[in-house]
Amino acid sequence: MADQEELAGLELAYQVEQFYNREARFMNQRQHRQWLETMVHQDIHYWLPINENRFAKDRRPEVTPEDGGIYDDNYGDLEFRISRLETGQVWMEDPPSRIRHLISNVEVYHTDDDKLLNVYSNFHVYRNRRQRDETNLIGGRVDLLVREGDSFKILKRRINLDMRVVLDKNLYFFM
Template sequence: MTDRNRAELRDIAADFLAREALLLDERRFRDWYALLDDQLDYLVPMRIAMRDYADEFPQGAYRISDSKAHINIRINRLESDHAWAEVPPSRTLRVVGSLLVEPGERADEIAVISAMILYRQRGHDDVGDVIPVRRHDVLRITDEGVKLLKRKALITETVLHTPNLGVFL
């Protein structure tokens, strides 16, 4: 891979995250799955209210800890009649911004920190859920395109006000 400047890295990351959000909002899960690296590490740590920010994420405590194979199982369930948490399916809108982009540890990686607001509404619910998330991603540039290698999604809330996490962050 050739050296890229910060502006190029930012453009690559912004385009990837915007396309990813659209695919997920349109429930095109198989198209999104194609954007995942085979070595995917997808984490949603538990958060507890503590005085010091560094203590808010107990080591080894996760709401979700998935590999690409686990994500495939989740998508298979969403495509079946057995995804009870998603009946009726969620209608979502993901707004991604506040991108901070750095070269990754390897020449083919981009480290990205972003903020995401996920709006989720189901059925005829009067009020939808708003799930604020800070994401720490590593994107890998491959011959097949950009792939999501790692994601750590830090939900802002310590107590979830959404009934479940049947959606992808």
């Protein structure tokens, strides 16, 4: 698919990369509400499907949004998660954990609609909690971004976490 799409020019690709860097900084600094309000589209579908290990010959259809997922969130769902973090009563975040997002492999493509961009990227999320509790989660994202002035909003995000058994106690953070 991506091969037939028109690659974005240098300036646009740079803007998207900076958009992702800013997003990562918001996450790392716990500015979740700022992220939601300035970077997320009201009609977002934020989706992290459940992986299953299947034989290569398995003929069942690929997972679709209809199957739900670990995240299957609209704007209100994301807002709910963020509000919970803001109550000050999430004991596992007190003292706060540390989190760092590294974003790479950003590919930006035009679509048939001038306002929409298809973007692929990879992430490495490092979490460090309590004294010596650490996890590393690596995956990819497929985004549909809406151009808004000089910036963008995330209209669709599909997150692919590259593991079957999630080697962490939860995924209550944004990727």
